[in-house]
Amino acid sequence: MTMENNELRKAGLKVTLPRVKILQMLDQADQRHMSAEDVYKSLMEAGEDVGLATVYRVLTQFEAAGLVERHNFDGGHAVFELADSGHHDHMVDVDSGEVIEFCDPEIERRQREIVKEHGFELVDHNLVLYIRKPKKKD
Numbered sequence: 001m002t003m004e005n006n007e008l009r010k011a012g013l014k015v016t017l018p019r020v021k022i023l024q025m026l027d028q029a030d031q032r033h034m035s036a037e038d039v040y041k042s043l044m045e046a047g048e049d050v051g052l053a054t055v056y057r058v059l060t061q062f063e064a065a066g067l068v069e070r071h072n073f074d075g076g077h078a079v080f081e082l083a084d085s086g087h088h089d090h091m092v093d094v095d096s097g098e099v100i101e102f103c104d105p106e107i108e109r110r111q112r113e114i115v116k117e118h119g120f121e122l123v124d125h126n127l128v129l130y131i132r133k134p135k136k137k138d
């Protein structure tokens with residue numbers, strides 16, 4: 001738990017059991033992008049007694065402290081991921097809700113160029129591709 005304690009302190013948050021448990025869950029889950037409900041269910045399955053309202057509150061505190069990033073993808077719940085990886089974009093499978101990360105240097109470069117052509121410099125961007133598996137033909 002020491003690592004989580006340090007992370008919380010670094011972010012300026014007091015160390016509380018729910019915060020530690022939720023941070024651990026985000027760190028150890030197979031899924032990198034989790035909704036509040038996902039976090040809540042995983043905690044329940046692990047036998048941890050943390051209520052859904054607490055999960056919401058803690059995730060919002062984590063977001064404000066810069067520990068997690070919130071994504072509001074279309075047609076789903078907000079999902080959260082630890083803000084510990086560099087810039088990347090996302091694809092969302094509209095059928096399964098699966099979130100896939102990608103980063104394409106060519107797209108990154110083109111975006112900066114397009115912005116420059118308009119006389120600006122790029123501050124930030126958020127690219128989400130909504131995808132689905134092609135239907136099999138037989």
Ligand SMILES: [Zn+2]
Pocket residue numbers: 032033081088089090101
């Ligand atoms: Zn991501």
